[in-house]
Amino acid sequence: MNGDDVSDIVIQAEHISKKYTIGHQSKHGRYVALRDVLVQGARTFIHKTRDLLQGKPIIQGTNLEEIWALRDVSFEVRRGEAVGIIGRNGAGKSTLLKILSRITEPTSGRVTIRGRVASLLEVGTGFHAELTGRENIFLNGAILGMSRQEIKRKFDEIVAFAEIEKFLDTPVKRYSSGMYVRLAFAVAAHLEPEILIVDEVLAVGDAAFQMKCLGKMGAVASEGRTVLFVSHNMGAISTLCSRSMLLFNGQIMEDGTTDRVMASYFSTGKTVSDEICLLNHPNRTPGYEQLLTKIALGLNPGNVAYCGQPLAIELHYYFPSLITIPQFVIIFHAASGIRVFSLVSDYQQNNVPKSLQGEGSIICNIPRLPLLPGNYFISLRLWKPGQKLDEIENLVAFQVEWLRGGTGQFNWDSSLGVVYVEANWQVTAHVQQRI
Amino acid sequence: MSMQSSAFASDEHVLVIEPGRSAKHYWADLWSFRELFFILAWRDISVRYKQTIIGVAWAILRPFLTMVVFTVIFGGLAKLPSDGNTPYPLLVFAGMLPWTLFSTSLSDSTNSLISNVNLVSKIYFPRIIVPVATVMTAFVDFLISSTILLGMMVYYKFSPPWNILCLPAFILLAVLASLGPGLWASALVVKYRDFRYVIPFIVQFGLYISPVGFSTQAVTFKWRLLYSLNPMVGVIDGFRWCLLGGESRIYWPGFLLSLGIVALFLWLGISRFRKMEKSFADLI
Secondary structure, eight states, rough: OHHHHHHHHHEEEEEEEEEEEEEEEOOOOOOOOHHHHHHHHHHHHHHHHHHHHHOOOOSSSSSEEEEEEEEEEEEEEEOOOOEEOOOOSSHHHHHHHHHHHSSOSSEEEEEEEEEEEEEETTTTOOTTTTBBHHHHHHHHHHHTOOOOHHHHHHHHHHHHHTGGGGGTSSBGGGOOOOHHHHHHHHHHHHHSSSSEEEOOOHHHSOOHHHHHHOOOOOOOHHTTTEEEEEOOOOOHHHHHEEEEEEEETTTEEEEEEHHHHHHHHHHOOOOOOOEEEEEEEETTTTOOOOOEEEEEEBBBBTTEEEEESEEEEEEEEEEEEEEEEEEEEEEEEEEEEEEEEEEEEGGGOOOSSSEEEEEEEEEEEEOOOBOSSSSEEEEEEEEEETEEEEEEEEEEEEEEEEETTSSSSSTOOOOOBBBOOOOOOOOOOOOOOOO | HHHHHHHHOTTOOOEETTTTTTOOTHHHHHHTTHHHHHHHHHHHHHHHTOSSSSSHHHHHHHHHHHHHHHHHIIIIOHHHHHSTOOHHHHHHHHHHHHHHHHHHHHHHHHHTGGGGHHHHOOOOOOHHHHHHHHHHHHHHHHHHHHHHHHHHHHHHHOHHHHOGHHHHHHHHHHHHHHHHHHHHHHHHHHOOOOOHHHHHEEEEEEEEHHHTTOOOOOOOGHHHHHHTTTTHHHHHHHHHHHHTTOOOOHHHHHHHHHHHHHHHHHHHHHHHHHHTTTTHHHHH
16 A cells, blocks of 8 residues: 555655865975964964854864765665665764764755654763763663663663673772673663664674674564664674665665675775785775785686685785784685685795895685685785784675586575585485385 | 554654754653753762762852851951841851852853763754753752751841742742853853853852842942842842841842843843754764
8 A cells, every 4th residue: 555655664864965064274384483373373363263253163274175974865764674884984874873863964955754763873872980880771771762661661681681780889980891881782772762773883892792782683673673773894784684775975875685785885895907006005904004015816807706716816015124924814704794714824834934025926825715606805914923014904805606617516605604615425324215 | 544544653753854944842852851851960960979078068168168258358357248237157158059059050051061972972862951950960059058058047046037938939040040151151162162261260250240248238329230230149139138038138120130131141042052052963
């Protein structure tokens, strides 16, 4: 029925955009004279006073730049859907969530939301260090929108989930960080809104607790509530959400099934050409020296590697100073974000000299690639014992397929796992049944 | 009819987010967040004197010591007249009480938004809750320090007049007097941190230009109306009239002027606050 279709849409975003204005300080010349400083100071003062009188916010700096954190974003979410929002840092994910949870207003556009929203942009919002665990449960619950009655009803459950029974009446400032996070998440996990908006909050806590939280959130989604979930943890997204949206530079690049969207997320990294230059690569973690300079993969046309077939990876390096015991590390991730395996030059058969300086290249040969068909990507690290020297994340995406005409394992797919392990099977006992 | 009801279930909550859309149900929305208001007030109150040695005694000690100093300076050294034969310490303390209520709630509410950055930037709620909740803390302090006044009245064998029944009205007036500028300043501080330094200055200044250490009757009569532009003049006069009665009279034209100023600031405070509220998360 038509009417049911309309009421099924719980979030409708139409052309929302959000603009921020930020300031840059123009560069001073090399020689700063006192006179220049005074003139600059006077000018800033005049600017700021003018802003104050006109009621504009004060923006530090002399050059203003407008940044569109979101630009013309439209989408619809139906009741009971769990939608993952993925994208690189600065793609606009958090801004989108802030608009949906009414923390900030869009610059233009319109969102219609049907149902009660609870947003969880941070665990433990409003926790007060001086208050006890018990008091903080009530405080945090109220902040997240639970009524006192509701908190009272769920109190025991929350305490049990957080595993902090013994420390209920201790100020949370005496808690270990693990206990703190568990308590904070326990309160949040017991929210029962119709629409739940969650930002990168699972990145905290230990692995076991993270699994517990994921389970709890999965339960929320399966109860027919609508969940919007932002995370860099692709594993969590693919477990929870059947649909995902990919944001890129403030726009929706792709909206569809999580598998498909993730595949294009990884391919926005780089499509493999013969060689990828790593100098000034955007995926290098800031703060690392540019020691790895180039990577080349022995891929087949269409960025395809074959399961069970050889794969060669060549790395180029330039070490301006001597590095003792360099360790080249190549990490393989599955599209879900999990690390499938890592190759470490120093732990495997190698002829890398004990110390290296200057320019060169190194080849890593994998005789039989143990990956099942699917999308994968590679991250690089350079270590020396006890110290990480270079780090580049998710820079190559490639696809693994079966080689046609190879050994006949065509019915394998990613539902069976991510790795292909060679084995042979033999019947050891068998009793023939008379027919 | 069935179409209608299926499209919008009776208790379904529809929210539209648009730029510049002033909340139509602002006050109803505020009402639905009343529990948050009480819990924030409770948090501020219960945290206020944690990890201090004398705890709540601070709420008694501070106004008491100020009262002693003022009595010595204004009553003893400057020999300013009291109202009739009211003991000078009582006169000072009856002024000190509303002044402390006003100044604490004004300075606390000014800083309230920026000291709750994590709430403002991560959670939606009507922002007005935060500065108003801090006023509750000042009110609790006020109640505690009122016990000194009781003690002093017993000591001076001074029985309060029937006017004391009007006291709640003047307490409310003192709260409203601080709320107007408090709301405005708290919103301004989000945008311009300068006001963090302006307000303590005004409060410090106000202690001397308000009739805290002396009686309003010490002010030349022809300046009384002008003096009443300071809203605290009306509030303090009202307090003295309620608590001390007798010679402490209210100067009505001045009182009405104070009342008008309080109302003006309150209106300004709320309307400015509501206008700026939406951009807090972007600016804070």
